[in-house]
Amino acid sequence: MNSSYEQELCNKKLETILVIDDSPTNLEILHDVLGSAGYEVLVEMDGASGIEQVEGNPPDLILLDVMMPKIDGFETCRRLQANPSTKHIPIIFITALTEAEEKVKGLALGAVDYITKPFEQEEVLARISLHLKLRKLNLELDKQKQELEIRVAERTSELSQTLNELKQTQLQLVQTEKISSLGQLVAGVAHEVNNPIGFISTNLHYANQYIEDLLILVRLFQKNCSNPGSEVEEQIEAMDLKHIDKDLPKLMSSMKLGTDTIKGIMQSLRNFSRSDGENKKLVDIHEGIEATLMILQHRLKAYPKRPAIQVVKDYSVLPKVQCYPGQLNQVFMNLLANAIDVLEESMIENQYLNRKESTFINPKIRIATTINKYQVIVKIADNGKGMSESVINEIFQPFFTTKPEGKGTGLGLSISYQIITENHGGNLQCISSPGEGTEFLIQIPF
CATH class of the missing domain: 3.30.565.10 (Histidine kinase-like ATPase, C-terminal domain)
Structure with missing residues (x-):
């Protein structure tokens, strides 16, 4: 290994590869080959130990033998893929099986590739290098996706807040304009109504006094003039003077109540629309x-x-x-x-x-x-x-x-x-x- 390559390995974090194989010979060969290529190599001889190693110290890639006692490679792959914390680690099967059905089964379980025994060192390194690069790209893509989602969420939150502020501003403007317009309308109506109502109310006071005086005079006339003449008596009967004597004070009182009611309504309007x-x-x-x-x-x-x-x-x-x-x-x-x-x-x-x-x-x-x-x-x-x-x-x-x-x-x-x-x-x-x-x-x- 030349000095420049050694320096490059020192400057970068070593990628970890876990080899799970029940053959000591295969483990020794792969350990030497991968170690010489600059990878950190972990080894396990059965599926159960391999799963425990992955959960405790997740590698960057797994080389997995298919034919193993107790838990074979297919079952080991299935369990690793079923675990959300380990399912994203790429798995490459190492097998002597060449049947297409076996390869399809492994790929269906989640493996990314196959290496057939006996294997060539260059092929092993090339496939491992390819899938590690793909993993890096996927990790970078996931990272960028998460960052993009965060930015989108932040921007969405900002836009939502801006929209809510805009709505509140619209509400405030509508409210202010509504109250202001109503206040102006009521002020104008009150001005137009209060003058004639005040005039009528004031004159009703004097009119009531005049009417009471006139009725007193009529009663005195009736008391002191026993024979006013047929023409006067006919007029008294035609106009029903008795009814007028009783109803006219009530009529004046009703008119006074009406003007007071209008004043009350106008006061209510002013109270309602006050600034x-x-x-x-x-x-x-x-x-x-x-x-x-x-x-x-x-x-x-x-x-x-x-x-x-x-x-x-x-x-x-x-x-x-x-x-x-x-x-x-x-x-x-x-x-x-x-x-x-x-x-x-x-x-x-x-x-x-x-x-x-x-x-x-x-x-x-x-x-x-x-x-x-x-x-x-x-x-x-x-x-x-x-x-x-x-x-x-x-x-x-x-x-x-x-x-x-x-x-x-x-x-x-x-x-x-x-x-x-x-x-x-x-x-x-x-x-x-x-x-x-x-x-x-x-x-x-x-």
């Missing part, structure tokens, strides 16, 4: 719920072939909560509007299944508020058709909706979840099962 600004405010949660119910009142009333939706309130005494009231009102609106949608869908389905008479006669929404040591809790529940577990798992995802196309954006609940969890540090849960209704549980720290 939050950058800082949280101390507010009464119940005011926001009531403002939302006022706005949705028209959807709760009875319609032909559809009963009214009953709202049951179970309010506890709550402290004022530090929050963004406009955002919380948006959550109440989303949850209550969804509950109404579900109840309407349930009633339509029941009417379809029971064409003569709907069995769904008591649609109900229950709103309960309570408090624990650290949180204000709001529960909004309906007795609609409920949801499956698979739907519940997706309900807060952006753009997920169970409504028909064109009737829902899939943003309401995802925006609500973001408002409660991220903006208020609280929790929003959905509890439901098919046929048992749905309850949304809001928890907000105070």
